[in-house]
Amino acid sequence: MSKTFEKLAPWLFVVVLFAVWEAACRLLAVPTVILPAPSVIFGAFQRFWGPIVSNSFVTLWTTMAGFGLSVAFGLFLGLVVGWSRAIYRGFYPVMIGFNSIPKVAVVPILVMWFGIGEVPAILTAFLISFFPIVVNVATGLATIEPEMEDVLRALGASKLDVMRKVGIPRSMPYFFGSLKVAITLAFVGTVVSETVAANSGIGFLMSQAGANFQMPLVFAGLIALAFEGIIMYAATAWLEQRMTGWAFRSQGSAAN
Amino acid sequence: MIKLDQVSLAYAGRTGPVLALDGTSLSVGTGEFAAVVGPSGCGKSTLMKLVTGLIKPTSGTVSVDGAQVSGPVKIAGMAFQNANLLPWRTVTDNILLPLEIVEPYRGQFRAKKDEYRARVENLLSIVGLQGFGDRFPWELSGGMQQRASLCRSLIHEPKLLMLDEPFAALDAFTREELWCVLRDVWQRLNFTVILVTHDLREAVFLADTIHVMSARPGRIIDTRKVDFARPRELDVCYEPAFTDLVHVLRNKIAEVRKA
Ligand SMILES: Nc1ncnc2c1ncn2[C@@H]1O[C@H](COP(=O)(O)OP(=O)(O)OP(=O)(O)O)[C@@H](O)[C@H]1O
Numbered sequence A: 001m002s003k004t005f006e007k008l009a010p011w012l013f014v015v016v017l018f019a020v021w022e023a024a025c026r027l028l029a030v031p032t033v034i035l036p037a038p039s040v041i042f043g044a045f046q047r048f049w050g051p052i053v054s055n056s057f058v059t060l061w062t063t064m065a066g067f068g069l070s071v072a073f074g075l076f077l078g079l080v081v082g083w084s085r086a087i088y089r090g091f092y093p094v095m096i097g098f099n100s101i102p103k104v105a106v107v108p109i110l111v112m113w114f115g116i117g118e119v120p121a122i123l124t125a126f127l128i129s130f131f132p133i134v135v136n137v138a139t140g141l142a143t144i145e146p147e148m149e150d151v152l153r154a155l156g157a158s159k160l161d162v163m164r165k166v167g168i169p170r171s172m173p174y175f176f177g178s179l180k181v182a183i184t185l186a187f188v189g190t191v192v193s194e195t196v197a198a199n200s201g202i203g204f205l206m207s208q209a210g211a212n213f214q215m216p217l218v219f220a221g222l223i224a225l226a227f228e229g230i231i232m233y234a235a236t237a238w239l240e241q242r243m244t245g246w247a248f249r250s251q252g253s254a255a256n
Numbered sequence B: 001m002i003k004l005d006q007v008s009l010a011y012a013g014r015t016g017p018v019l020a021l022d023g024t025s026l027s028v029g030t031g032e033f034a035a036v037v038g039p040s041g042c043g044k045s046t047l048m049k050l051v052t053g054l055i056k057p058t059s060g061t062v063s064v065d066g067a068q069v070s071g072p073v074k075i076a077g078m079a080f081q082n083a084n085l086l087p088w089r090t091v092t093d094n095i096l097l098p099l100e101i102v103e104p105y106r107g108q109f110r111a112k113k114d115e116y117r118a119r120v121e122n123l124l125s126i127v128g129l130q131g132f133g134d135r136f137p138w139e140l141s142g143g144m145q146q147r148a149s150l151c152r153s154l155i156h157e158p159k160l161l162m163l164d165e166p167f168a169a170l171d172a173f174t175r176e177e178l179w180c181v182l183r184d185v186w187q188r189l190n191f192t193v194i195l196v197t198h199d200l201r202e203a204v205f206l207a208d209t210i211h212v213m214s215a216r217p218g219r220i221i222d223t224r225k226v227d228f229a230r231p232r233e234l235d236v237c238y239e240p241a242f243t244d245l246v247h248v249l250r251n252k253i254a255e256v257r258k259a
């Protein structure tokens, strides 16, 4: 009973939330321009199904493109930074400094360079999301147990051998763990950029609808975003489980 | 086989240089089982790193096999107090690791993998771990992990085995069992061993010679031959000559600790 309840609880919670929302809107007669009731939002979904789907698709692929770039670049930079302790120490403050710039502030610059459209969105997604990947991969490499390294070096292993046999496999749980964070950030980056400077994407759709006081459509966009965000997060979480099961299992699994 | 001549080593510590070893001289013959004992922090682990070429002496010379050591020696097997097995590899794959590094095994690794696996299985049965090859390290107890670690240090049949308190974290029974395992493997393959230990009985039971180190900065202050007949059985530990030697060593270390 409690197991099935635990599984159903999130769904139940969503249903209750929407029911309360609907009831509140009706009972208090909240104007649609302030807060549309779920039924009204659902109507907007039906009416604007075509544009919502096509714009969701744009947001999805720009996010994935930015995320892909940040995975490739983050992995590469993480390996470089984690390679030696000297690079790690020297580079870390620079990275922190870079990361503390609010990336949203960079969007206008990107628009100046690349014009309005998907490119600034992809680049914003990339800039905002590669940092956690770099830090995680580098940390995984830089924290190899010194004794393990001694064992291998006394066998004549090169630095590359140590990295291939120990460093890289060891940093994989850190890497896959950071993907969950990175995908969420990339999504934020894309939507922010779309809201400011794009002519497609859910962010653009929502800002247009807002300008026209089409509140139900704004909320429909919001729900589409939530849906996309959850899907992408779940996909990376699943990937993490699949790829680095040993890291979870090795940390005490008496229960299973 | 191993010769240290007036070796000193200073670490660049946070608050200035730390002199770990000062004028240490030591020699270990080929096939000899040497033990190093001394107070904590006297530089025993440092000595191990010098012999394997992982660090360079500040002054003096280290030579292994007649050649001066200027980089990692590439022939040594090592085992530490922590087993340090890789959690994403099975026990067998952990033990195979040295063969993926050391030539000539490395070049033939793919072709001869089955042969190497058989070798691992053989070693596992020697240390009493037969049938555990497909387990992951976290499925093993501490003592079993230590046995696997010992297998890993032996798989490439090293000419030199360096053991840094390998049995320190084990219970008394497992420890004595592994003494016998080590004794048997050593007698069969006849490599050179340097064993660092805090357990004086362990040193006397296993070693041919015991080197006693002073407190930091470490030097060898005494070298004792142990000439109980081989093969030694655990009973030897209860002979008066054995206990006497343990007492002598004990007093030596108590002395240098005070000084
Ligand atoms: N990387 C390092 N930097 C600075 N000082 C160090 C470093 N490694 C060791 N030392 C110092 O060198 C001395 C010898 O260290 P070492 O690890 O060789 O001792 P040990 O004899 O193995 O001790 P134990 O028996 O406790 O294992 C210690 O006093 C330690 O503080």
Ligand SMILES: [Mg+2]
Residues within 6 Å of the ligand: B044, B045, B046, B164
């Ligand atoms: Mg030590």
